[in-house]
Amino acid sequence: MSDTRLSRRKLLGAAAAVPAAAGLHSLVSRGFGAAPAAAAPSASGDGSGGHAGHDAFVHAGFAPGRTVDHRANGFEPTELLRDFDYGKTRRLASGRLLREWEIVAIDKEIEVAPGVSYEAWTYNGRVPGPTLRAREGEKLRIRLVNASGHPHTIHFHGIHPALMDGMPGIGERQGGGQIEAGESFAYEFDAEPFGLHLYHCHVAPLAAHIARGLYGAFIVDPKKGRPEADEMVMVMNGFDTNFDLGNEVYAVNTVGFHYVNDPIRVARDELVRIYLVNALEFDPINSFHVHANFFQHYPTGTSLEPSELTDTIVQGQGQRSILELKFPFDGDYMFHAHVSEFAELGWTGFFRVGDPSLLGSAAAAAAYCKLPWGGNGGIA
């Protein structure tokens, strides 16, 4: 146990063989403590039950003055939820609508949990990248300006010619393919099919380029639109803070536990529509579960008819879903990965419906901290 670069998965696996909860607790703490450029975590490192690393991570967000510096990050996960980028539009001579964006690839250090920094590669300085939103049938043009120190592309999910696919090795002679540092390229294609799609870098090593933060949601609305709703985007992601090909922090929209500290406000009886994207690398599956409620599930959003009424869905890497639900009662309602280890490493949040005066954030946080290796949960 002296190798501080042991993966989080190996740590959990090793801990599972140790009956004492304190062993698991301290091992997980070391996963964070091993993060490069991490300012705060200071677990004992000897596996003997040091509490500092855990406190610095799991509880930091609940303590005054110990939250992620969103201003330094340049983005705030609560604002990202409802931040749709419609680009600029103009009518072509043919009568069709052209919708255009410019996306700049920038290397940038971000804080993914209190005191845990990560050397991200970003689209437009944020992770996830902007949620690009268009309407079925429009002509789209997305110019990638590569201001990063590394080659990148944008590979869009959708239907388009090979040159527009953002694949290294395809189209370099026409200026496409791999876009080197300092170069740019404009992708042009039609917005089809309608649904919830994804875009991401496709330069090798692929898992590394995606895991660094080069991904975002891409929504193509059906021609007739969808019913009015409170819409939000949740990109499920993770961060391999010690570059051992396993994630140490899991989140929705990048910052672990953000929506525990700042629950997502929704109105009672109002339709809520969630655009859920799984951008997680290294772990083959992710999942979404909401407490005390059920949602309609539209896989990939490519049909206007839901496939299932459920409370939990599983997504493989790159998979997307639209979820619709209403909350009939005021209160705080947890949502989290049903992969419990992800939930306890950051992928947990709350919806706050109405004014749940009996259930303030302290109650929610305290409830969370009663999980087996949170708070004092049986650990001396």
Ligand SMILES: [Cu+2]
């Ligand atoms: Cu890349």
